[in-house]
Amino acid sequence: MFPPRLAPLLPARFRFRQTLAAHYGGRVRGAFVAVPAEAPPDPHREPLRVHFWAPNPWPSTAIHVERVVPELRRQAAALDLPWQITSGRLPAAPVDWLLCLKSIPPTGVCNPRRTVLLQPDDADRVWGSLHRFAHVVSVSSPVFASLLGTVHPSAWFIDETEARDVIDAGAAALDSAAPSCRSPLLLWHGTRESLDGLLAIRDALAAFGTDGGAELIILTNLPERTERWGSLPVRFVAWSPDALTAFAARARLGIVPARPTLADSYLKSAGRLRGLFARGCPAIGDARSPDVVAFSEECGMPSAQTSEQWLGAIRQVWQDAARLDQIARTGHAMVRAHFSVARTAAQWLWFLAGGAEGLDRRGDQTLPVSPPPVRLGPQPAQHPA
Incomplete structure (x- = not known):
């Protein structure tokens, strides 16, 4: 940290990063x-x-x-x-x-x-x-x-x-099909600028693909295409609010890894995670965000940070039907009550x-x-x- 008397002389963005690092380190x-x-x-x-x-x-x-x-x-x-x-x-x-x-x-x-x-x-x-x-x-x-x-x-x-119609759509999706009874779809959504967070755990997802049967859906603003990450089929689908609601109702599980910087992980809310729960899709969030950790613990869902943790968390809830369905119901009820x-x-x-x-x-x-x-x-x- 620079001496306090010199702080006003520093560019604002530098002062922000300095304060953020001190906050993250527990010093302020x-x-x-x-x-x-x-x-x-x-x-x-x-x-x-x-x-x-x-x-x-x-x-x-x-x-x-x-x-x-x-x-x-x-x-x-x-x-x-x-x-x-x-x-x-x-x-x-x-x-x-x-x-x-x-x-x-x-x-x-x-x-x-x-x-x-x-x-x-x-x-x-x-x-x-x-x-x-x-x-x-x-x-x-x-x-x-x-x-x-x-x-x-x-x-x-x-x-x-969260919008009332989104929460209502999530309730209808859960009543129609519990997550464990849905197609074996793993769902990620976000802009192409956010893909670096997903690509950081690509190896973990490729390892999950060796279990067989699952497909990763990437809802984003990129041209539609298909590819494979190891044994895992990957399908890029054009993002829209309707597409997000529709795929959330069809997916067994969502994943919300954060981007690598402190501002994009530590400071981030659990909003994207809660958005999936609101739509009836249980999801795993990033353990670098305290807000994500707090919401996930209330739901009974693990959160993850390293590739090993992501692979373990996905396998853990994917294979436990009763737990997955209970987490989905609990998380949706929390969103309706508090968000x-x-x-x-x-x-x-x-x-x-x-x-x-x-x-x-x-x-x-x-x-x-x-x-x-x-x-x-x-x-x-x-x-x-």
Whole structure:
């Protein structure tokens, strides 16, 4: 670590990587508040103009804004709160709350005390501008919230969400065919930029192929083709939301290995893993992500890091029909209970209706909320930042 007096002179992205490495090594921890998923006992009832600013059509825009805003409107209306909740481009007139997804707004759009950053990933791009926000919110993982809390005095954590129709489709898939009764399909999905995580365990998958019968489906944005990894047939299929839901309902097991960098493994949420469980497909995630480890342990599913661990975990659950089916049911129920649109909207309701400004107070001080313990899990000998 550089001396603190020199830190402001370093490029923001370098400071981000330095802080990330220190956090991963357990040398720093930041405080954050996990936002409750309940209505505040005495919500502020003044008229509010709340705007979610999402300037780009990222996948995160759909997850953290487009899914949540309609439900937040419904819950606010049910409490007779006189709120106007909008989303999209920057508003033409100033608003009372401006929630910015992965972007730095111009000045004058909102009171700085009510300007909020929503950050699921790519923190290096905004690391030098966090001071522009009164609040920073991790909408991915508690570990990321803790990292933000090392450099910002008001860090929060709000859960990711799965769409209601996806969760319902997963329930229908499980009722139609338990995973152990499905075709012997092993499923991976992601962009071609994420393939490096899958290719890192190619040898383990080729070894699994020697057991016979299984086929690997790769849903991605590459031309469709077939090939073989050792004895394992591999089929590349064009990704789409409908294709993901359809193959998740047909697959016996999913796999979600992480990419090699710290930001793409240690900081990542269990979102891709939960997305498969939501669709009725049990899946194995990467043990380098504490969020993945925590979710997997609650489901009873092993997680994996090394090729040997991946091969052992896949074989273990593939061959245990009763355990595989129970894990699938448990994981789907967890997603429905804790990662629904209704729950995430309730967290934002609490935040906006007084929670972010210190609804619980002793004198003039907001009650401190300690972050939950972060389980780092097994750490690799080398892990490039």
